Amino acid sequence: MILESTDITHLDFPLCDECRARLSYDVKPTPSQQCFICRGMMEQIDEMTYVIVERMASYEFETFTVGATLKPSILDRDDYIRSKFRAKGTRSVKTSLTTQLADNICKRTKKKLDRTNPDITVLMDTRFGSCEIRSRQILIQAQYTKNCRGIPQKDTTYDRHVSPRNSGCDIYSIYGIFQQYLRNVIRGTDFCFVWCGGEDATSRVLGEGRRFYVRVKNPQRRRISHMPETKDVQFHNIRIISSMPARMPTMRSEIRMVVRFPEDTPVSLRSLHHMDKTVHVRDQAGKVSIKKIHSIHYRRISHASLQVVIDVEGGIPVKRFVSGCDVWPSVSSTLQVKCECWRFDFLDIKYY
Numbered sequence: 001m002i003l004e005s006t007d008i009t010h011l012d013f014p015l016c017d018e019c020r021a022r023l024s025y026d027v028k029p030t031p032s033q034q035c036f037i038c039r040g041m042m043e044q045i046d047e048m049t050y051v052i053v054e055r056m057a058s059y060e061f062e063t064f065t066v067g068a069t070l071k072p073s074i075l076d077r078d079d080y081i082r083s084k085f086r087a088k089g090t091r092s093v094k095t096s097l098t099t100q101l102a103d104n105i106c107k108r109t110k111k112k113l114d115r116t117n118p119d120i121t122v123l124m125d126t127r128f129g130s131c132e133i134r135s136r137q138i139l140i141q142a143q144y145t146k147n148c149r150g151i152p153q154k155d156t157t158y159d160r161h162v163s164p165r166n167s168g169c170d171i172y173s174i175y176g177i178f179q180q181y182l183r184n185v186i187r188g189t190d191f192c193f194v195w196c197g198g199e200d201a202t203s204r205v206l207g208e209g210r211r212f213y214v215r216v217k218n219p220q221r222r223r224i225s226h227m228p229e230t231k232d233v234q235f236h237n238i239r240i241i242s243s244m245p246a247r248m249p250t251m252r253s254e255i256r257m258v259v260r261f262p263e264d265t266p267v268s269l270r271s272l273h274h275m276d277k278t279v280h281v282r283d284q285a286g287k288v289s290i291k292k293i294h295s296i297h298y299r300r301i302s303h304a305s306l307q308v309v310i311d312v313e314g315g316i317p318v319k320r321f322v323s324g325c326d327v328w329p330s331v332s333s334t335l336q337v338k339c340e341c342w343r344f345d346f347l348d349i350k351y352y
Contacts, residue, residue, distance in 0.1 A: 013081070018042035022096045023087050037077045038093055041070070041126055045097070048129075049104040052122050055131050056109065060221045063114035064105065066098045069125045097126070119222065135218045138186070142238040143209035144174055149343075151232060152201035154193065178214070178235065181227050187220035196248055197314055199346060207254070207348030209236055213244060249351040251314025252294070256307065257344035259322055261337050263304040268335075272298050272308070275334045279316060282326040291316045305342070318344045 013036035015023070034040055056064070070093070078093040091099070101124065102113050123132040154175040179191050192215040199205060227235050261267060277293040294311040301307050308322075308331065317327065322341040324330035332339045 013037075015081075016040070016042055018096065018100075019078075019093065022091050022093075023081070023085070037081060038074055041074065042093070042097065042100075045100050045104065048101060048124055048126070048131075049108065051129065051131050052101065052105060052124060053108050055133050056105075056120065056122070058220055059120050059133060059135060060223065061111060061119035061135070063112050063118045064102075064109075064120045064122060065113060065115045065118040066102045066105065066122045066124065068094055068098050068101070069123065069127060070094055070097070071127050098124075135220065137215055137217050138188075138219050138222060139241045139244060140182075140214040140216060140224070140238065141211065141241050142178070142214070143211045143236045144178070144205065145207070145209040145234050145236070146174070146203075146205045146232065147234070148232045149202045149204060153195065153198050174212075174233065177233055181235075182214065182216060185221060185225050185227075186216050188216035188218055190217040191215070192217075194244070196251060196351070197253075197349075200344070202343050204345040205349070206346060208350070209234070210346070210349055211249065211351060213241075215244075252311065252350045252352070253314050253316075254309065254311050254347040254349075255316075255318060255344055256309045256347055257318060257322065258301070258305060258342045259308055259331055259339050260305045260342045261335070261339045265304075265337050267306075267337055269298055269300060269306060271334050271336075272296060272331070276329050279312075279321065279330075280328050281315075281317060281320075289315070309347070314349070 014033035015037060016035035019035055019037045019042060035042070052066075074093060081087070082090060082092070101122075105111070105122070106113060117136070119136055121134045121136075123134065124130075125132070152173045154173055175193055178193075182188060182191055194213040194215075196211040199210070222240075224238050224240060227238060229235075273296075275293075275296060277296075279291045279293060280288050281291060282288050291313040293313075296311075297309045299307055319341045320327045320330070322331045322339050324332040
């Protein structure tokens with residue numbers, strides 16, 4: 001909307017060139033006075049641009065958008081002038097500010113403006129001259145294998161300077177190792193892990209490994225570099241994905257377990273061969289799920305223990321499958337003797 005020149009040029013309020021230009025295309029020079037609307041804010045756009053570009057330098061991005069917080073008094077005066085002279089169709093002072101900041105940033109950084117799904121969002125607070133940058137989260141998918149026992153999946157923080165073999169060191173986990181890697185490479189502020197199943201700290205995870213996802217908030221980097229392998233833990237297929245899967249992938253696990261039972265107990269292993277291949281599992285809420293055993297192999301390894309290898313649907317509680325706690329049939333019920341799972345390893349995990 002273009003105001004008549006008489007509306008603008010006979011104002012009782014001085015306006016800066018920027019505010020006059022957005023309110024009317026027919027403008028005349030104004031005496032050198034502080035702008036009634038912005039109080040000189042629009043004349044500081046170059047300084048704001050410098051502050052923003054300096055903050056953006058630590059972020060890796062291709063697209064951005066700009067927002068701003070203004071003093072309420074500036075917004076009130078802008079609304080008053082636009083209402084008084086019927087200029088409601090013109091750009092507001094806030095829109096004018098963010099538009100000019102975006103143009104300046106594009107020229108300085110050679111990056112693109114994207115108001116829909118930007119890599120970073122710049123929030124300029126003109127009240128204090130401060131700038132906040134929020135980076136769009138990234139999602140990472142990866143898999144890990146464990147070649148040794150004694151490494152938990154989660155709950156601890158990893159110190160990369162301390163070896164798990166050192167005496168007195170129990171601060172070591174899959175979660176901690178990968179989180180430290182992300183802190184060094186991605187430099188995010190918060191990490192949310194989603195695991196596709198779990199295992200005991202004493203269990204090994206072999207084959208293709210166990211899959212997991214990480215949501216990284218406010219990352220400074222948006223690319224993944226190679227992660228050095230260690231003797232104990234390896235991470236595979238690390239990649240950035242566009243979104244989390246609608247549901248967790250279907251898993252099929254090959255598990256080897258060592259089962260113990262009381263000494264001098266006559267046990268016939270032949271009954272395992274005829275064990276029902278449909279296993280019912282009751283969770284803490286009382287809900288029963290069904291897991292299918294595709295194959296089961298076994299052999300006695302001592303007078304009080306045996307080795308069992310099962311190919312089963314993912315999600316079966318291994319120790320409870322042996323003991324029979326809210327799982328039926330179980331190894332204990334099939335052999336008709338109280339058994340316990342001494343330890344178990346995941347030989348392979350397939351995802352579908």
